Amino acid sequence: xxRDAVIQVAAQFFAHHGYHNTSLDDIAKxxxxxxxxxxxxxxxxxxxxxxxxxxxxxxxRTALRDVKVSKEPGRERxxxxxxxxxxxxxxxxxxxxxxxxxxxxxxxxxxxxxTLKVEIDQGIRRLLREGVKDGSIQPCDVKMTAFAMxxxxxxxxxxxxxxxxxxxxxIADAFVTIFEEGLRPRAARRKSATxxxxxxxxxxxx
Amino acid sequence: xxRDAVIQVAAQFFAHHGYHNTSLDDIAKxxxxxxxxxxxxxxxxxxxxxxxxxxxxxxxRTALRDVKVSKEPGRERxxxxxxxxxxxxxxxxxxxxxxxxxxxxxxxxxxxxxTLKVEIDQGIRRLLREGVKDGSIQPCDVKMTAFAMxxxxxxxxxxxxxxxxxxxxxIADAFVTIFEEGLRPRAARRKSATxxxxxxxxxxxx
Amino acid sequence: xxRDAVIQVAAQFFAHHGYHNTSLDDIAKxxxxxxxxxxxxxxxxxxxxxxxxxxxxxxxRTALRDVKVSKEPGRERxxxxxxxxxxxxxxxxxxxxxxxxxxxxxxxxxxxxxTLKVEIDQGIRRLLREGVKDGSIQPCDVKMTAFAMxxxxxxxxxxxxxxxxxxxxxIADAFVTIFEEGLRPRAARRKSATxxxxxxxxxxxx
Amino acid sequence: xxRDAVIQVAAQFFAHHGYHNTSLDDIAKxxxxxxxxxxxxxxxxxxxxxxxxxxxxxxxRTALRDVKVSKEPGRERxxxxxxxxxxxxxxxxxxxxxxxxxxxxxxxxxxxxxTLKVEIDQGIRRLLREGVKDGSIQPCDVKMTAFAMxxxxxxxxxxxxxxxxxxxxxIADAFVTIFEEGLRPRAARRKSATxxxxxxxxxxxx
DNA sequence: TATGAATGAGTATTCATTCAT
DNA sequence: GATGAATGAATACTCATTCAT
Numbered sequence: 001x002x003r004d005a006v007i008q009v010a011a012q013f014f015a016h017h018g019y020h021n022t023s024l025d026d027i028a029k030x031x032x033x034x035x036x037x038x039x040x041x042x043x044x045x046x047x048x049x050x051x052x053x054x055x056x057x058x059x060x061r062t063a064l065r066d067v068k069v070s071k072e073p074g075r076e077r078x079x080x081x082x083x084x085x086x087x088x089x090x091x092x093x094x095x096x097x098x099x100x101x102x103x104x105x106x107x108x109x110x111x112x113x114x115t116l117k118v119e120i121d122q123g124i125r126r127l128l129r130e131g132v133k134d135g136s137i138q139p140c141d142v143k144m145t146a147f148a149m150x151x152x153x154x155x156x157x158x159x160x161x162x163x164x165x166x167x168x169x170x171i172a173d174a175f176v177t178i179f180e181e182g183l184r185p186r187a188a189r190r191k192s193a194t195x196x197x198x199x200x201x202x203x204x205x206x
Numbered sequence: 207x208x209r210d211a212v213i214q215v216a217a218q219f220f221a222h223h224g225y226h227n228t229s230l231d232d233i234a235k236x237x238x239x240x241x242x243x244x245x246x247x248x249x250x251x252x253x254x255x256x257x258x259x260x261x262x263x264x265x266x267r268t269a270l271r272d273v274k275v276s277k278e279p280g281r282e283r284x285x286x287x288x289x290x291x292x293x294x295x296x297x298x299x300x301x302x303x304x305x306x307x308x309x310x311x312x313x314x315x316x317x318x319x320x321t322l323k324v325e326i327d328q329g330i331r332r333l334l335r336e337g338v339k340d341g342s343i344q345p346c347d348v349k350m351t352a353f354a355m356x357x358x359x360x361x362x363x364x365x366x367x368x369x370x371x372x373x374x375x376x377i378a379d380a381f382v383t384i385f386e387e388g389l390r391p392r393a394a395r396r397k398s399a400t401x402x403x404x405x406x407x408x409x410x411x412x
Numbered sequence: 413x414x415r416d417a418v419i420q421v422a423a424q425f426f427a428h429h430g431y432h433n434t435s436l437d438d439i440a441k442x443x444x445x446x447x448x449x450x451x452x453x454x455x456x457x458x459x460x461x462x463x464x465x466x467x468x469x470x471x472x473r474t475a476l477r478d479v480k481v482s483k484e485p486g487r488e489r490x491x492x493x494x495x496x497x498x499x500x501x502x503x504x505x506x507x508x509x510x511x512x513x514x515x516x517x518x519x520x521x522x523x524x525x526x527t528l529k530v531e532i533d534q535g536i537r538r539l540l541r542e543g544v545k546d547g548s549i550q551p552c553d554v555k556m557t558a559f560a561m562x563x564x565x566x567x568x569x570x571x572x573x574x575x576x577x578x579x580x581x582x583i584a585d586a587f588v589t590i591f592e593e594g595l596r597p598r599a600a601r602r603k604s605a606t607x608x609x610x611x612x613x614x615x616x617x618x
Numbered sequence: 619x620x621r622d623a624v625i626q627v628a629a630q631f632f633a634h635h636g637y638h639n640t641s642l643d644d645i646a647k648x649x650x651x652x653x654x655x656x657x658x659x660x661x662x663x664x665x666x667x668x669x670x671x672x673x674x675x676x677x678x679r680t681a682l683r684d685v686k687v688s689k690e691p692g693r694e695r696x697x698x699x700x701x702x703x704x705x706x707x708x709x710x711x712x713x714x715x716x717x718x719x720x721x722x723x724x725x726x727x728x729x730x731x732x733t734l735k736v737e738i739d740q741g742i743r744r745l746l747r748e749g750v751k752d753g754s755i756q757p758c759d760v761k762m763t764a765f766a767m768x769x770x771x772x773x774x775x776x777x778x779x780x781x782x783x784x785x786x787x788x789i790a791d792a793f794v795t796i797f798e799e800g801l802r803p804r805a806a807r808r809k810s811a812t813x814x815x816x817x818x819x820x821x822x823x824x
Numbered sequence: 825t826a827t828g829a830a831t832g833a834g835t836a837t838t839c840a841t842t843c844a845t
Numbered sequence: 846g847a848t849g850a851a852t853g854a855a856t857a858c859t860c861a862t863t864c865a866t
Binding site: 184 | 222223224225226227281284307309310337341342343344346347350351353354355356357358359360361362364365377380381383384385386387388389390391392
Binding site: 208239240241242243246 | 828829830831832
């Protein structure tokens, strides 16, 4: 589908240059079509961002749905979702998914996006609660924990570069370990964490 | 200093509406001055963003410096810095600090900002390493842990609203607990986590 | 071609009001189009000036080329070029051609224009040298003579007004006579100069 | 006088960068004073240009006045004036003198300048007429000859650079020779023209 | 004399969007 | 399906000029 090509190219441009620094001219040129052609597939720039957002979010929603019927303990199911989440954020659509904000969107689209985001957040919180209930997760502030996880994972979109350093699944695993184990030493340590693969590159803030 | 007022108002606008959706006209109107007056204090819009960035970052740098001479174990010193970090991100300048990216900046300014960000990241990594060495932090992937923490904390800028729900220090404490304890239940639990204060609001993604 | 209309109208405005006193709004209004339309045909104001410059220069370059294959003595060929030169300077594009300077142009465009100007200058010097060689022009300081001629002719752009007083070819003839004969009386005068047609108007300096 | 310093610096800036590309800030910075200080000496930018113009023109007016009482033949007196003219055009004020145009000036100032320019032009024409009458200049189109001379001399402002190549008096002499002798060979040549000193540099058009 | 602070009026340029074809 | 041509609206930035001090 050409429509998908439009959306993917848009996502890549948005991720590299930002939403506002990407003109439809840029996208048109990259696709080697004229600007009005884009309007044939998408009604406006805002919708383009929205489509990128949805494309990125979809796999996470699917993972949340899949996990609902699983028999595994909550912590395992949460980890499955987090792994999928990390992969989504590291995809072409990750950046759009993460920065799509009310700031650049009309009220109606903004609330639409908010609904989708809330759905994800609630899904994660539910898994946390279920994990606490079944004993696989220790009691915690569910809301804050969901925020911390989302933040850590979303941030991947800001520093991840495909084909450089770790792959998305590797990052997901590292993060899962961090969130599972915590920093405080346990009386009986059973598993030693892996070392960083590229200790030189450092840009946690960005 | 009027200059500081300019920067603060700019930071608030950037945070609420985004960098590109804020015109210098907006800022001028909010300050009740004419547009050229802004140029009297700041040479251009980019520099305005940069000043906001620096204003937000400064307290974190200070905290990192202060902690260097502390005699406490690494984990405590790290927590001190993280608390300051959370407070900075929740300030007026937090959003600017977090989204100031190469995308909207000239190459020279971009690299300047990168340098400052790397400094923070390295500071956190150092504390992690020292904590591991002195036994207050369990062995972990230092780089990934720093990334996860920075991400979780940076993300606060996307959902925090002053005078609503938790205060910045409360959030900081909650996050510190999460990172310290981890999700996996410990054999002997000594400290039970607090419950979420506002279980209704949910927007982890944004 | 609409593009040509844009350039011609621009040239007229530049000539009447000066480059800096002409806004793209003025040009757009005169063409009865919107400002962005101009940008559809020309990438920026500087390029607009450049196009006017080239439009004015082209006939002179052509004349220089044509004259290369002529069998006439140097002085005749020079006169042919000077006549064409005068006509170009008196055209809509004359003023642009003459004032297009490094001052208002980017370095690259500036050097481009300089190249073209040097080409004209060298062409005139060559004709002077050839005239001296074939005896049709008396020995002289070739460089200074070329400068004097170029100056006298360029200056036409400052005082010439179409449909007032002499036509461009008449002016060209008058100048050719002046340069040919010189002021010092010749022993045997063969040709008496014409009188000025409008002795009242006087603005040699401007 | 500080006022003179202001005018001279302004003239240099105008000459190097153009009237419109010179801001009062530039001039103030070069003089190491604040912008309002300039307004203490000169009421506005236009007046600044006017003062430069007058400063450049004055020596020519003086020369014309001096020559009125001379007993020399017209051609000699004309040459004296032309030499002074060339020197003025090559001065700091030359460029301003030559480009000061109605385009950048208010109507009243514009007409004032025009009056001064006409005075010069009429002075030259008068000398030409007197030279013809006393036989030192051969009959010619006085108006066109004055225009040609003014153009050739004015143009010096566009290519002359102090301390490079010929001095102003040398240029004046070369031009006088050119205008006196003309290109057409004379039956009996009495004086051979000098050669160009820098035959490589070529920029007659500019 | 001199200036720090301020501004009104511009001005080039960009860009999402439209429409006739 | 696709595009050439056009535009309304916005926006960063500049600069001559003023005025209270």
